[in-house]
Each structure stands twice: as C-alpha cells, then as structure tokens.
Amino acid sequence: MFTFLGGIVLLIVGYFTYGKFVEKVFGVNEVRSTPAFTHKDDVDYVPMSTSKNSLIQLLNIAGVGPIFGPIMGALYGPVAFIWIVLGAIFAGAVHDYLTGMISIRNRGAHLPELAGKFLGKFMKHVVNAFAILLLLLVGTVFVTAPAGLLHNLMDGKVAMGIILGAIFIYYILATLLPVDKIIGRLYPVFGALLLISAVGVGAMLVITGAPIPELSLTNFHPDNAAIFPLLFLTISCGALSGFHATQTPIISRTTQNEKQGRKIFYGMMIAEGIIAMIWAAAAMSLFDGYNGLNDLLANGGPAAIVSEASTLMLGAVGGTLAVLGVIVLPITSGDTAFRSARMIIADYFNFSQKKFTSRLWIALPLFVISFALTKVDFTILWRYFSWANQSTAVIALWVAAMYLFIAKKNYWIAMIPGIFMTMATTSYIINAPIGFGQSLTVANIGAAIITVAITVIFFNAAKKARANNVQLDEDVSNWNRVA
Numbered sequence: 001m002f003t004f005l006g007g008i009v010l011l012i013v014g015y016f017t018y019g020k021f022v023e024k025v026f027g028v029n030e031v032r033s034t035p036a037f038t039h040k041d042d043v044d045y046v047p048m049s050t051s052k053n054s055l056i057q058l059l060n061i062a063g064v065g066p067i068f069g070p071i072m073g074a075l076y077g078p079v080a081f082i083w084i085v086l087g088a089i090f091a092g093a094v095h096d097y098l099t100g101m102i103s104i105r106n107r108g109a110h111l112p113e114l115a116g117k118f119l120g121k122f123m124k125h126v127v128n129a130f131a132i133l134l135l136l137l138v139g140t141v142f143v144t145a146p147a148g149l150l151h152n153l154m155d156g157k158v159a160m161g162i163i164l165g166a167i168f169i170y171y172i173l174a175t176l177l178p179v180d181k182i183i184g185r186l187y188p189v190f191g192a193l194l195l196i197s198a199v200g201v202g203a204m205l206v207i208t209g210a211p212i213p214e215l216s217l218t219n220f221h222p223d224n225a226a227i228f229p230l231l232f233l234t235i236s237c238g239a240l241s242g243f244h245a246t247q248t249p250i251i252s253r254t255t256q257n258e259k260q261g262r263k264i265f266y267g268m269m270i271a272e273g274i275i276a277m278i279w280a281a282a283a284m285s286l287f288d289g290y291n292g293l294n295d296l297l298a299n300g301g302p303a304a305i306v307s308e309a310s311t312l313m314l315g316a317v318g319g320t321l322a323v324l325g326v327i328v329l330p331i332t333s334g335d336t337a338f339r340s341a342r343m344i345i346a347d348y349f350n351f352s353q354k355k356f357t358s359r360l361w362i363a364l365p366l367f368v369i370s371f372a373l374t375k376v377d378f379t380i381l382w383r384y385f386s387w388a389n390q391s392t393a394v395i396a397l398w399v400a401a402m403y404l405f406i407a408k409k410n411y412w413i414a415m416i417p418g419i420f421m422t423m424a425t426t427s428y429i430i431n432a433p434i435g436f437g438q439s440l441t442v443a444n445i446g447a448a449i450i451t452v453a454i455t456v457i458f459f460n461a462a463k464k465a466r467a468n469n470v471q472l473d474e475d476v477s478n479w480n481r482v483a
Contacts, residue, residue, distance in 0.1 A: 001206065003078055003215040004281045007085045011273045014089035019266040022094055025410045026101055028258045033479040035108040035253050043178045043353055044343060045108065048254040050263060055191045056183060056254075058268040059332035060247040061096070062194070064145045065237020065389075066276040067326055068302035073235035074283035075290055075297075076227055077220035078213045083231055084280060087239030088273030091417035093266040095240060095393055098400035098414055100248035100265035101258065105473040108253035110344045111245045111396055118402040118465070119395075127395055128348050131246055134392050135341040136366065137385040138243055140373040142334030143167050146327045149303050153323055164374060167331065172367060174335035175342055176359045179254065183335065190328040196318075197310070197325025202278040204313035210285040222294040226440055229424040229431070229447075233386040238276025240421065242392025243333070244269070246340045282309045341366050383434050390425045394418060398458060405462040406470055415458075423451045 036047040048056075073080040103109050106117070112131055116124025147163045174182045205212065219227050237243065248265060255264060286309055287293040296304055306326050311319035342362045346353050353359050397418030404411035424447075429435035431443035438446070 001210075001212050003081055004212045004277065005206070007081050007277050008274055010085050011088060011270050011277070014085075014093070015267055015270045018089050019093060019097070019262055019270070022097055022266065022413055023262045025404070025413060026098065027409070028101075028261065030257060030259045032105075032258060033476045034104055034255055034257065036256055038474075038476050038479045039107055039253070041354055043359075044250075045253045046178065046180050046184075047256050048180065048184060050256070050260045052184060052187075053251050053254055053260065054264050054268055056187050057247070057251045057264050058271055059187050059190055059194065059329070060250060060336045061241065061244045061268065062237065062272045062275060062329050062333065064142065064302070064326070064330040065241060065243070065333075066272045067279045067306060067329065068145070069235045069386075070238055070276040070280035071283040071302045071305045072297065073231055074280045075221045075294060076225075076231050076234075077218055077284070077290070078216045079219070079227060080231065080235060080280050080284075081215070081277065083235055084239050084273055084276045087232075087235075088270055088276075090413075091393075091397075091421070092238075092240040092244070092273065093269035094413055094417065095242075095396055095400070096244045096248055096269045097261060097266040098403070099245045099396050100252050100255075101261050102400060102403050103249045103252035104255060104258060104261065107474050108249050110249045110340070110347055111392070111399070112344060113347055114399050115395060118399050118406075118470070119461070123395075127392075128344065130388065130392060130395070131344055132341055134243065134385070134388045135246055135337045135344070136370055136373065137388060138246075139171070139334050139337040139341070139366070140370045140376075141385055142330035142337060143171070143370065144374055145303065146330045146334075148301075149306065149323060149327045152303065152307060153320065153327075164371075167334070168367060168371065170331070171335050171338050172363065175338040175363050175366075176356065179250070179339075183339075187332065190332050193321065193325040193328045195325070197322040197328075198275045198278055200318060200322055201282055201309060201313050202274075205278070205281055205285065208313070210281070212281045212285045220290045222291050228444075229427040232421070232424040233390050233428050235276065235280075236386060236389050236393075238272055240390070240393050240417065242389045242394070242396060243337075245392055245396035246344070247333075247336055249343070250336055250340060279306075279309075282313070286312060338363065338366055338370075380434075383432070387425060387429055387432070387434070390421060390428075394421045394425055397421065398454075401458070402462055402465065403472060406466045407472055408466070411462075419451060419455060422454055423447050426450050 039045045112124050112128035115127040150163050151160050283293055283305055287296055310322035314322050345362050397414050400414035401411045401418055427443045427447035430438050430446050431440050
C-alpha cells in the first residue's frame, strides 16, 4: 500500500506547501471587504462561517465524479494514482483556488462574466452557453446516478420514476430558496454520511490489507484504451474539474474574508482528491483484477462497484450507510448545479434574484430540459459531460493565467496545467466517436498545433490587456465593513 498511502500523504503535504505558495502568489488581502457583505441580499450573498463554507464547497464539488471517475479510471492501473495526486495538487486545487479568489475580487462573478472580462466579450457568450450546457448535463447525471443507487438499495421496491421525482423536488427547493435555508442546514448531515462512506471504506482497505497495486506506468486497461488523453477525461473530479469553476462562485458570495480561501477552495479540492484515491484503490483491489473490474462495470456500471465495495468492506449496515454517503455526493452537487445555472443566467441578463418569482421563471425551463435528458443513455451523457467538464476547466485556467499575467504575478501556475489540459481535451474530441473520430496520431498532432496556436494568441492578448491596464478587481474602497 505504499503508493496508495504515500499518495494521500502527498496530497496533505501539498495543501500545506504548494497551497501556501499559490496563496502567496495570488496575494490575499485580509482587510478587503468580500461580496458577502458588499452585495448582501440574503438569497445568494449571505455571510457564512469558514467551516460551513468549506463543507458546502466540498459537497458541491464532490459529486459522483470523484467516485465514478476513479472507478472507471482504475482500469488503467496505478497510473491513475499519479494523475489524481499531481492533478489535484498542481491543477485542480490551483484551478479551484484561483477561480474562487478571482470571483471574490469581482463581486462573486461566475466564469462566463470572468471570461468576458479577461478573455474578451465573445468568450463571455461562448462560456455562458458552455457553462449552462455543462450544468444541465451535471444536474441530469446527478439525478440519474443517485436515483439508480437508491433504486438498487431498495431492491426495486420503489419505482424509478418516483425516486427521480423526489430528487427533482428537492433540487427545485434548493435552487430557489436562499442558500442558508436548505443547503446551509442539510449539508452538515450530508457531510457526516460522506465521512462514513469515504473514511470507512478507506480505513477498511488498510485494516484488511487489501491488495492495492503499487506504482507502475503500465497500461492495464483490458481494452488497451490509450492513457493519453482518455485517463485525463475519465478522472476529472478528484484531479481537475471545470464543474468546480461553476460552484466556487456560490461560496465566493458567502465567504467572509479572503484569508479563508485556501482552506475553502484549495483544501476542499485536496479532500476530494483523497476521496478519489480511496475509490480508485478499492476498484483496483477488490474485484479479481482489471478484467473482473471491467466485467462488473460492463454489467452494472460504477454504481455496482460502489454497492459491492461498500458491502464487502463495511458489512450490510455499514455498507448501506456508505452507499447513502455516495448517494449524498451527486445530490449535493446536482442541487447546486441547477442553482449555479440559475445564477449564471440571471447575471447574464442582469435579472434581480430577490423575488421568488424571478428565480422560478429562470429555473423551471432548466428542470424541464433536464427531465428530458434523463431519457438519454447514462454512458452517452457521461462522455459528453467529461469533455464539457474538462473544456470548462481549460477556460477557467486560461482566465486565471490572464488575471495573474495582467497583475504581473506568476501566471505559470495556471498556464502550465492550462496548456496540458488544452492538449488533452482537444486530442480527445478529435479522436472520440462523439467528436471527429480521427486516429489517435492525427488527434495528437492536431491538438498540438491547436494548443500552440492558443498559447500564442493568449500571450498577444495578455500583453495588450496589461498595456491597457485592464481593471482586475471590483472597487470596494467605499465599503467600510470588513469581516
């Protein structure tokens, strides 16, 4: 278990070392007023404590992604551990921290608005459409996945349609009501279930001496699927996820002080990386090798792996609690996915959200479209979600790099993972059947050319933006109240 336990130790060390470095690069201003106070409306802008914000942030970002993704990524072997650890420390947590902090500096703005400000007005429209598409896919995936788990948990005694309806009703309430009424009150309970699930399975892997494979660069995938770019899109949440860029503004509007950012944004991504390590390890070690894992995935999908691993590790009662913890994850991301979509649309059209009816008219069409998408095959939805998710992460990283470049700070911390993931996502969509269906060689060459071109365009635009003294942050000098 040296690779597994060592990876978790590295994640924790990364928080205290590289996380502190990234915080220093950004430059926290502890006396600067945050949007929670300057734009307080008791609906979306509500000051909340660090512990509550951290828990909500973790549950927001940790959907089925850090469980289902690593389970499917486990087919590649221990190389998945490398991506989870390095991805979380140097890409995912940097992505989450910078998008969260830049949002705080810009009245809690969502990614489309930030893209418009730092990458141009055209990108605002592109990213807005992209973000809404991603959030609808996330919301739909995070309806069907927990519904399937609950359906199996109850041995099919409750109809799938009833379960879907109940989840949708909860999502509607969480989307429309003030953030501290439903989300702020229920998430501590959900968090307890999450801890039982992740910590319980992880502890039992160690106690029982599960045969977790050690570090190897060998590709163990039974179908010989290419590690690059497929692994980097299969495992998104847990390493790097653009979905997080749609969630951090929810908490950037409730954060009381900038000094809390590293714990809330960087730290909770590290916690998600640990969850991903646990489920990747369980998938690699409990099902008679990669062929056994592949067969179980083919017959029952990642949900079957979750049920089997939980019961095997924790018994009937503990396993049921663990499965409930896994069910909680997508539900607590699905609710905020729809909430984020509502907020992005409201910001785009400059609609006030103080009135309940104003929120309702935006949210209802989203739920109608999502319900229609539940009829689409889950595996197809997941493929489109994976690409849309990582493409959103690429945009967020380029936004962060532009912000740091204009500020004359170390932009490479965002730009290096941005370049790498630009290459990976472009190669994937050129090669994948859901994309252009070209050979992997053609895909990699095409992706390399496109990535170089985007990098050149970035530097030209960044130099002009710096010369024009683009305003980085909202002016809050007239606001005296500081948390």
